[in-house]
Amino acid sequence: MPSPCDPAFAPIGDVSTALLLIDSRLKTVHSGRTEFDPQQKELIEHYTASMGPDEVQDVLDGACTLIFMYMKWLRLAHEDAGKDVIEYVVPTLVATMRQMPRSIPTETIPTMVGLVVAAGTGLSPSLWRAQYGDWTKAEMTPLEATVFLVAEHINRITDDQDFATRLITDALSRAEAGEGLDDEDEDDDSVGA
Template sequence: MSAALLVIDSRLRAVYDGKSGTDPERQRMVDEIVASFGPTEAEELLEGVCTLIYMYMKWLRSAFEEHDEDAVDHVVPSLVATMRMMPRTFCAEVVPTMAALLIAAGSGLSPTLWRAQYGPWTEAEMNPLEATAVLLAEYINRISGNGNDFAIRLVGDALAALDRD
């Protein structure tokens, strides 16, 4: 989970810094961590990204329910429109998968359990999956108005609370 949070945080920083890439030092650290992964750690990173998506959608469900609105009605169309504007990251074939992933998480279903019914993730879906998590975190940062790192802090605080318990 920590590695997934690090990757998403790194990508968000690049977005907010307006750079075409990430901070070289931070990218080197992320690359070293990912390069050290074996199959088990790679699975855990994938699970971590899915968990982030689930946690973000859970937070959004709560936030929208306070206003008697459905998060899926707001989040999915916005993110799908963004995905369609990014054809190098989201080829047309993966957009329905990423939308369904968001809908599943927005309905309270674990993205990992949802995906299990359709087979394993493919290599072609890894970049779009990561980008979906980044778009979702950026969406939360934007609507919360609590800074460019709110989504990361949200999860970090939840993990810290688990450690204390």
């Protein structure tokens, strides 16, 4: 019997917008700046302010799809090395989150870790989170930070500051072009998280 958190039942969401937000954060960090470019920040704030509830939910689902795709990539990479993704990714993630109390309140860490563990075990982070009710405002920044931290973890592993973004844009391009995908990528592109 399939799990109610099976990714096949999850919405994909607005992956492009979620990726745009995360990529902007990654570029800001790697540029050495401590703040967003003011014009970029204004553009993003204007765009997000214009979203309705359905569009916001789509971006949240898109962020969960990013977590799912990133954790699937990490799981496969760790399995190739004979390691468990949960054992190697989650402790680092938790330690980093605990160092970010202004962005990630302590009470949101278990939920964010739950999203990552769900994805790392092949479950939909979006459907896993849905079991506990609607998203709260307090979870918005921690969710963004979680996607950022998992993407940055991939970038560090690959020693490539753009690898995590390319991983998703390449998958989206292949899906839009309807090109043949290998089985592993097909799962990532055809299901939500």
